[in-house]
Amino acid sequence: MPGPRDASAPLTVAVTGAGGSGAVTAGLILLEAVAAAGLYGLLRRSAGPQIRGGESAALLRFGPEPVHCAGDRCDLLAALDWANHERFADEIPLDAGSLVLADPATGPPPAAVVESDTRLREMGFSSSAAERDGGRANMVAVGAAGALAGLPLAALLDAAGRTLADKGQAVVDAARACIRSGHALAKPEDRLREPVPPPPAVPQRWHINGNEAAGLGALRAGVRFVAAYPITPASEMLEWLAPRLERLGGTLLQAEDELASVNMLIGSAFGGVPALTATSGPGLSLMLEGIGLAVASETPIVVVDVMRGGPSTGIPTKSEQSDLNAALYGLHGDAPHLVLAALGIADCAHTVAWAVQLAWQLQTAAIVLSDQSLGQSRMVGEPAPATVPPVHHAAPGDDGPFRRYSVTEDGVSPMSVPGETGLAYTADGLEHDPAGAPSSRAADHAAQLDKRRHKLLAHDYGPDWAEITGAADAELCLVTVGACRGAVVEAAERLSEAGRAVRTVALRLLAPLKRQALLDAVGGARVLVVEQNHGAQLFHYLLAEQALPEAARALARPGPLPLRPGEIAAAAAALMDPDGGSP
Amino acid sequence: MPGPRDASAPLTVAVTGAGGSGAVTAGLILLEAVAAAGLYGLLRRSAGPQIRGGESAALLRFGPEPVHCAGDRCDLLAALDWANHERFADEIPLDAGSLVLADPATGPPPAAVVESDTRLREMGFSSSAAERDGGRANMVAVGAAGALAGLPLAALLDAAGRTLADKGQAVVDAARACIRSGHALAKPEDRLREPVPPPPAVPQRWHINGNEAAGLGALRAGVRFVAAYPITPASEMLEWLAPRLERLGGTLLQAEDELASVNMLIGSAFGGVPALTATSGPGLSLMLEGIGLAVASETPIVVVDVMRGGPSTGIPTKSEQSDLNAALYGLHGDAPHLVLAALGIADCAHTVAWAVQLAWQLQTAAIVLSDQSLGQSRMVGEPAPATVPPVHHAAPGDDGPFRRYSVTEDGVSPMSVPGETGLAYTADGLEHDPAGAPSSRAADHAAQLDKRRHKLLAHDYGPDWAEITGAADAELCLVTVGACRGAVVEAAERLSEAGRAVRTVALRLLAPLKRQALLDAVGGARVLVVEQNHGAQLFHYLLAEQALPEAARALARPGPLPLRPGEIAAAAAALMDPDGGSP
C-alpha cells in the first residue's frame, strides 16, 4: 500500500553500505540539507551486529510538514554496495514504486531487491568518486539521491560543509565536488520530486535526537547531578550531558554500576540538587531497589529508560516498548511513583523536564520512558516549548518541631536539605512515623502508605497528561504511548482523509493514570490500543485501571521493526469495518 | 464481634513478656501440647524492634479442626509482665469475653488492657516459680494457661520435655514442676474449655513452619543446589535447608549478594541440577535482572519470595502481600514466567515442589510467593501430600543438528546439559535464533517471544491452579491468594453458617492465570477480591487479565496486622447486603 505520492507527502530515502562506506555520514548530510531547505526530516539508523565497521543503513524521511515516524515504504535507496543487504530487507521495504540506485562496481543486486520489482538504476558512485582527489562514493550518492529527492544543490553543499567541518577544508571540498558529480549523474526523468525552491529565510528548527533532547530537558529543569553507567541506547544522553553539565556548574559522575548510580541520585537529591540518570532495560532492573528507596524515603529522582528489545539483554540496538510493566509495577511493596513517556524526539525535552518538576513537587521517583527509536533518531523539526520553571523543594513550615514525614492535606510533607539549621532528620526506607523514626505500627504504615498514594492522586497535572488529536465524537479512538505516537497520528490522518473520524490519545503520563480524563477523551468511541511490544502491556495496564470501554482491542507488535502508519491504519480499518476494505 | 464460643471453636491464647521472659518458649510448649493432645494449632510470633532481647508475644490458636489463620480476638492472655505491652495491643485484641492472667509482681496492667473491659486474674507466675529450683515464670504460665484452655496436663508435661530436651534434664524437670504449679493455680471456674480427653492414638501430623515446609518441598522436588543471601523473613528457609541439602548430597552456598545468588542458580540449573533460593522484597528486586536472564535463556530456576511489609526496607519482620506486582510484572521486556503463591503453611511444601517441577517442564523461572505469616508461623496440622515426582529436563531429539531453541509444537525446546556429547550450545540472554546464535532479526525475535509465551499457555496445569470451596451457585465468591486463604475460608464458613452461599477461590497459580477456569469457578457470583496490601494488586491484576465479572470489588488492607475472618465476613456481608446486617 504505497502512500500518497503528491509533492507534499514525505519521501523516504535510504543509504546503505558496508562498514566504512559512509552511509551514515551520507544520511547526516542529507538531513542537514533538509534543514537548509526549510523542510522537516527524521533520520533513523540501523546497523549490523558488528561492534564497529559493520554494514549500516541511514533512513531519512522528510517533507514540508513535520515528520514523526518511519513511513511504510522506501522511495529511494542508494546502495553504496550490497554487503549483507538482506539484513536490511525488512527495514527498507521496496516495491514497484521504489527507485534503487546501485553501483555496478559492487556486483549485481541481491535476489530480494530484484524480486521486489523495484526500478533499478545503475550509477557509478565509486568510479565517479575516483575521479576526484579524496573523493568518496557516499558523497556522490548524496548528490544523486539529493537531486532525485528534490533537495537543492546549495542545501546539499551547505550541509556537507556543516557536517564535515571538523574533518578539515580538504575533506569538505572533496565532498562538495563529489556531491556536484552525483547531482549531475541524476537523470531529471528519474526525479521523485521537483527541486524545492530555497526558502526565503530558513526557519529556526531543532536539529536534535531524543537522547540530546532528553538531556536538554534535564538541564532546563535544573538537573545538576547525573550519575552514569553506559548502556545502549542511553549512553549518548549521558555523553551529551557530561560537558554541558559542567558548563552549568553541575557534575556527571561515571558510576561502577547501576546500583551505585541510582543511589548516587538519591544522595544528590537528598542534598537538594536535582539528579537524573539514563539507562535501558537491564539497568532499570538493577535500579528498581533504589527507585523503591526513593519512593519510601520521598526523595525525588528521575530515571530515563531508553527502551530496547527485551527481555534480558535482548536486542540492545533496536527499539521496543516492552519495559512498561517493569516501569509501572516493578517495585516491590506498594510503591506508587511517576511514570511518564516521551511522545516524540523533541518531546523528550518536555517530558523529561516535566518529570523532574513533578518528582520534586511530589517528592518521589519518576521513570521516564523513551526508546531507541526516539533516542537515536535525529530530527529536524519544531523545538519543544521551554515552559518548565526550575524546581524547588517544599519549604518546611516553621510551627512546632520539624516532622519530615508529617501527613498533610495534599500529601506532600515538608522537606529540608542539609545545611538548614534545626531541620535535620533521617530519611528512611524503613517504614517510619511522621518524624522519621522507624516504626512498624499499623497506624504509621497505613498513614504513610495513604499519604504516598494520595499526593500523586491529588496533584493537578493539567493538560499535559496526553496529546489528543481528532474529533471528540470519533468512531474510533487510537490510544497509544511514547514513540508510537507519530505513526498513530499519521495513521489517523490517513483514516480521516479516507473519511473515517478517528481520534488519537497519546499518553504522556502513565502513572498515576488520569483515568477519568482518558475515559472522557475516548468518549463513546471504540478503542484500539497501539503499542510496540509482545505482551500488550499498555492494553493490560489500562484494563487494570478500568480505563477502557468495552470491546477495546490491542495492536501490539514487538520490535525491532517500527510500527508503521500503514499497519496501524489497516488494523484500525479492520476494527471499524470487519468485512474488509482498507482506507 | 466475638466468634462462636462452642467447644469445637478454636481458642486463642497469647503469652507476652519482656526480652528473656520466655514468652515464645511458652508458646512453643503450648503448641507441642496441642499436638500431643491430638488437636490442631497455629502459633504466630510478634516482637518489638530490638534485635534481640526485646519484648515478644506468642499467639497460639488451636482447636479440634485444622487452624489456618489468626482469629478475630484473643480468648486468653498470659502477661508475664507489661513491658511495652502497648506495642501488642493491635495484635492481641482483648474484649469483655477475654481473660487476662497477670503477675501482680509486675505492676498494674496498662490502661489499654483495663479499658478493654476484659476479665483480669492476678496470678503469681514469678512468685510461684521462685519456689522451685530453676523455676521460671513462663513455665508457670504454661501450666495455668494450658489448664484454662483445656489442655491435658500430661500433654503439657510431654511438650515441655520435647521442647526443652536440648537444655538438659534439670531444665526439663524444673519446667515440669512449674507447669504443675501453674496448672494448680488455675481456677476451674475460669476455664474456657473443659480438658480434652487424651486421644486414643495421636495422629500423624506436621509440626512445621512455612519456611521449613517450603524447604521440604524443594527437597522433595529434587532441588540440590541453593544459593543464599540472608534476609528476614526468608533466612530460616535457607538455614533449614543447609544441613539437609548436605545430607542429600546437595550444596548450599552463601553468596555475597542476591545478584550473585540468582545467577548461581542459573549456573546450577544450566548444569542440570535443580536450584532454588529464598529471599524477600529487597532481594527480589535485586534478582529481577537475573530472573529475566533465566526467562530469556530458558533456564529453570525457582525464587521463593517470603514477603514482608514494603515498600523498600519497609517492615522487615511483619507480613504483607505487596510483592505481587513485582513478581508478576517486574521483569523488563516481555518476559512471561511462572508466579505461584503458597496457600498455607503446609501448602508451602506443595507449591514450592510444584514450582520446581513446572520450572523444569517449561524451562523458565518460577517465583513462589510466601510471606512472613506463613514462613514464620508454626502449625500442627495435616501434612502436604507428597505427590510431586522428581524433575527431568526435556531430552533432546536426535534427528538433525541440535537446536537448543527450536520452535516446537508445545513451545518447549530440547535442552541438554554439559557432559552430553554433541549437544553443546551457548545459552543466551541476547535474542537468538533456534540454534542459539545471537540474532536481531524480527522473525527470530517474534518466534522466540511467541514460543516463550506459548509454552506457558499451552501447558496443562491440572486442578492445582486454585483451591476452591463452597457451592457453584454461590451468591458471592471470595477470590484470594496466598496466606489470606485461611481467613477467607473461615469467613466463608461463617457466612455459610449464617445462611449465605459463599464460594472461595484461592489462586495458587497466578501466572499464567487460568483465566477461563477462574471465570468458570466464579460463575454468576459477585466477586470480592481479598488481599493483604495497600494497592489492591491482585484485584488490578485480575482486571488486567479480564478475569473478573462486572462490579467486582476489592478488600485490600496492608500489613502488619493479619486480615481476620471477621473483617472479611463483614466486608462480604456488606457487599451482599449493603443496607447493613452482619452475619
Add this chain to the structure above:
Amino acid sequence: MTAGDADSAVQRHKASIPSLKAKDYKSDVKPVWCPGCGHFGVLAALTKTLAHLALPPERVAVVSGIGCSSRLPAYLAVHGFHGVHGRALPLATGLKAARPELTVIAAGGDGDGFSIGGNHFLHACRRNQDLTYIVMDNEVYGMTKGQASPTTQPDWCRSKLTPHGTGIRRFQPAAIALAAGASFIARGFAGDPNGLTRLLAAAIEHPGFAFVQVLSPCRTFRPEQQAWKQQVHASELGPTHDTAQAAELIQRDDGLSLGLLYEQRIPLYAAGVAADAADDLTAAERLAAIEAEHCR
C-alpha cells in the same frame, strides 16, 4: 559547587559556632541495639568526634545501609539517610558530589560494606572523594541473626547457614582498601572510645577517602568477641605512606592492631566538576548557548 582542592571541607566549618557537647549530636530515638553491643561505643565516639571538631550539625550528614550498625544515623541529630543494604557509599558519593561543602560520613557493617556492598567499597576507595567511611566490623550479620560475614573466620560454625564454617578466606578490609587505592586506612576498637575518637577525627579531617574499620563486638551472636578488649593492641606499622611497603605490612598484620595504618595525600576526586568557567556568562546565558547548539 566546587571541589578538587586538597583542603578538607572540615576546615571551612570548624571556626565560629557556639561549642556543642557530644550529647547535642544525639537524637532522642532509642537504639534497637542489644545491651552491650559494640555499636554503642561507635555512636559515642562519633558524637564526641563531631563535638571535638565543632562541626555544625546542619553541615554533617551520616549515611548508612542496612544492618544493626546501619541504624546509626537515626540516633544522631545531624542529617541522616538510612538507605538500602549495601549502598551507603554510592548514596554518600552522590551527596558529596552534589554538596561538596558538607561533611559526609558513610557508616555500616561488615556485611553491608564488604559483602553486598563490596563493589562500592572498591570504587569509593579508588575515587578518593573527601568522605569518611566507618565500618563497624563484628564479623557477623547481626541484624539477620547471626550468619557469617566476609570477615568471619572460615571455621566459625555457629551459623546454621554454614554449619561447617564458610571455608572461605577472610576478607581483609585494610588490604583491599589499600589495593583499591584508599588514601587513609585506620583500625579502631569500639571498646576504646578515646582512641576511636582520635581516629575518627583524623579520618574526617583527612582530605580524601578515609576508611576506618572499627572492631565492634556483637554481644549476641559473637560473644567470644568480648575477648577483643584483651587482644587488641597498637599497630606496629605506624602510619606509612609507601603503598608497596604498606601492602606487605598489612598482609602480615593480625587484624587486631589499632591505629592509622596508611595515609597518603593525593588529589581529590574532581572529574566532572566544573573548573571555574573561563567565560563570564550567566547560568541562563550558558543554558541558552547549549540550546543554540541544536538550532538550525
Add this chain to the structure above:
Amino acid sequence: MTAGDADSAVQRHKASIPSLKAKDYKSDVKPVWCPGCGHFGVLAALTKTLAHLALPPERVAVVSGIGCSSRLPAYLAVHGFHGVHGRALPLATGLKAARPELTVIAAGGDGDGFSIGGNHFLHACRRNQDLTYIVMDNEVYGMTKGQASPTTQPDWCRSKLTPHGTGIRRFQPAAIALAAGASFIARGFAGDPNGLTRLLAAAIEHPGFAFVQVLSPCRTFRPEQQAWKQQVHASELGPTHDTAQAAELIQRDDGLSLGLLYEQRIPLYAAGVAADAADDLTAAERLAAIEAEHCR
C-alpha cells in the same frame, strides 16, 4: 557431587579421548569483533589450550557476561553461557558447585569484571573454587563504544562521558586479586598466543581459583594499545608463593609484565558440599528421615 580434593577436575578428563585440534573447539558463529581486535587472540589461545589439555568439549563450559569480550562463548564449540553484564562469575560458581567434575571457565572484559562485576571478583577470589577466570583487559568499554573502565588511565580523555579523564586511580587487578585471596594470578597478552596458551593451560590446571588478566587491545577505541606489542615484557617477579612479598612486588609492578605472578596451593572451596555421609542410607531414606523430623 563431591569436591574439596586438591586435584583439579582437569586431571580426571585428560586421558582417553581422540586427539582434537584447536579448530574443533571453534563454533561456526562469526565473531562480531572489529578486525584486529585483541579478543581474537584470546579465542585462538583458548582453543589451543583446550586442545593441548585434550579436554573433551562436552566437559568444558565457558561462561561470560556482556561486552565484546563476553561474546567469547558463542564462538566456542563447548558448552557456553552468555549471561548478563557483570555476573559471569556467580553463574560459573553455581555451575561449578553443582557440577564439580566440569572444567568451568569464566571470561569477560575489564568493565564486566572490575566495574559492575567487581564484587563477584572479590568474593570469587576468596572462595577458591576450582575455576579459571579470564579477563580480556582493554582498559575500555568496547561494546558501548568507548567509555573509561576501571583500568583506564585517569587522564584518558577520549570518552565523552569523562572528557577530562576519570581522575580516578586505576583498578589494579592483580593487587586486588591478591588482597582478596586468589590462589593463582597471571598476566598474559593477546598478541602473544604461545605465552598466553601456556598461562591458560596452567590456570586451568591450577587446582583453585585462577585469575588471568589478558591485555587484549581494543583496536577501535584504544588504537594506542597497538604499542603494547613493544611494551610488554616478562615479569621479573617470577611466581611467588609468599603473599606479603607478592603484595609488595605487585604494587611496584608496571602492569605490563607478563607471566605467572603468584600461585599458592590452598584448600578448595568445599563448604556446603557433602562429606560422604557416615550412614549408608539411600537418598529416599534420607529424605524420609528429614520428613520425619516434622512429624508428630
